[in-house]
Amino acid sequence: MKILVAVKPTFDIGQLKFEKDGTPMLDACPVSLGEADRCALEEAMRIKERLGATVAAATVGSSEAHYKAIRDSYAMGADEGYLVKADDPWKLDALSVASAIARVAAATGPYDLVLTGSGAGDTHASVIGPMIAGILGIPLIAGVDRLEVRGPGVVAGTCKLEDGSYTYEAKTPAVVTVTSEANAPRIPNLRAILRSKGMPIREMSAGELGIDLRRLEPLSVRKYEIKRKRIIYKAEDQKGAAEASAKLLAALRSEGVLS
């Protein structure tokens, strides 16, 4: 079995600080391999350990964090690493990234499975996996919490939705996007980290892959803030509490919080 895992470094938005005007200070924000992507890698490793597989990791971008994302994938147990060179990778549009990964898959495959995180912890666009499946014309199971290989050529993914769990089967080759709830990804030990440093990363250019990488120029980026209304309904006694509760419910209804 051959598995490709698309990975990307992700800003740790929990540690993101903002300028006074709300501009995010990206340079000062820690970047690391995305949580859901690590879960996708973990699923690939479990398949590799259970059934035998070659696992490749691929990323699009030339920043130090992108090289580190491949080395971190190696430390988790990936066998091959591909990096599509691109300056200013944070501005790449999703379709360009998906096209690049699809071309890497075509150039280095064939793969039975293409895995990726169901969404990045910073942009939350959740479109790369579906786009790769669309470009390659293969089935997609998106947002999988549990992945199984059910036999030659068949995978099944279970997705937890609001009204229950749904299990979908797909014939391989297929794309599966994995949520950050799927597993607790392995933490590489020192030996694996030291080994990963010496493993070669195969670099590819957009030209070599025959694609054009496009970038989005954000018009403005601002901190997302919910302004609190700070309305207090005071109550002195039980009767007051009943009145205040009624006012609170009415206010919540008028805001559309309660129907």
Next chain:
Amino acid sequence: MDFLLSEDERRFQESVSEFAKRHIEPRWIEIDEKGRIPLELIKRMGDQGLFAIPVPDKYGGMGGTVLMAALAIEEIAYHDPAVAVAVYALLNNGWPLALSLFGSEAAKQEILPKVASGDAFFGIGSTEPQGGSDVAGARTVARRSGNKWVVNGEKTYISGVREIQELPAGGGFFLVSKAESAEYGHRNMVDFALLPKWNGKMRDGWKPTVYDDIGRHGLSTGGFKLEDFEVEDDLRIGDVGRGFYLLMEGFNIARVLVAAATIGSARWALDRGAEWLRSRKLFQGRPLASFEGISFRFAELYAELEAAKYFVYRAAWMIDKTYLENPPRFKPKDLNVPVSLAKMKGPETATRIYEEVLKWLGAYGYTKESAVYRGWLGTFSYTIGAEGTQNIMRYIIARDVIGSEYVSHTG
């Protein structure tokens, strides 16, 4: 000069931080409450390669460095500020390295892989009832008998006495002893890998007791009597007569890691303090941090912690250049002052930070609910002793900087 950690070091630090956050932080209070580190956690740490980090691969170690071990211990202590888990880990990094540097090939092959995997413990047995700082005054005596040594004596305030009884393979201590007679002096000493329990079997002649400490409850402190305890000559560490000196070299390695544990715990305390100074508001909504009587004190403590951290990193780096680089860049005695600076500064900075953070937290800081006191009591242990007292650190610094002919503790 480069003050940045290498990418390997940073990635390893991140990996340990993630491990500790996932597996240690949710349990640190329970570990302190129940007074033991679950064996399953010790095994998991072994599987993760958190013991014997600087020990070569061929003995089951990770082939890393003492600086990497220090970074790991610091991260573990950040997530277990009561420092029991961190101290368990530091003992099983420092003393296995000392064994790998000075022990016999047979001892290394037998002991180190089991320590690295978390199946066995390997700590230090030095202090005796009549004193700890005066190592030359040790009264434990080993007498040679054919291919064995017969050891008699008593050791006190030893970490890991209960754990070696509970771990599947067991474990033991880097034991310092007099050779043949108890006569006072540095030159008649010998070290052993003393294994009261090994491969799951208790050995005769080892009589342990466990003490009741006021803090750092997760790791046992105890003592043991040795009554005609037999040690194979293969388990002798270094030549007869070199015991005192090799122990001092081992102490230099372990002291840096002790200091690393205290600064990790102190960083946790100072982070809790900073959170409190931001969030606690009074006098019409002003955060505590806006009062310079407090925020300036924070700055001073932050500076002390940074200084202690660089003492630790420099000393660890020098140890690597002394023992793990060929040819060595430094001699073992060059380590005395840098290591003593780290060991002097780390624990004292930590307890100062804890005292201040406790006060910032007000009456809440004095409650058991705040948990800050657990780190205070845990790190306070290291202002008393553990691989050398604070006054011994001062003595070493004064002796080596002013000159030993002016600074002497004997005669």
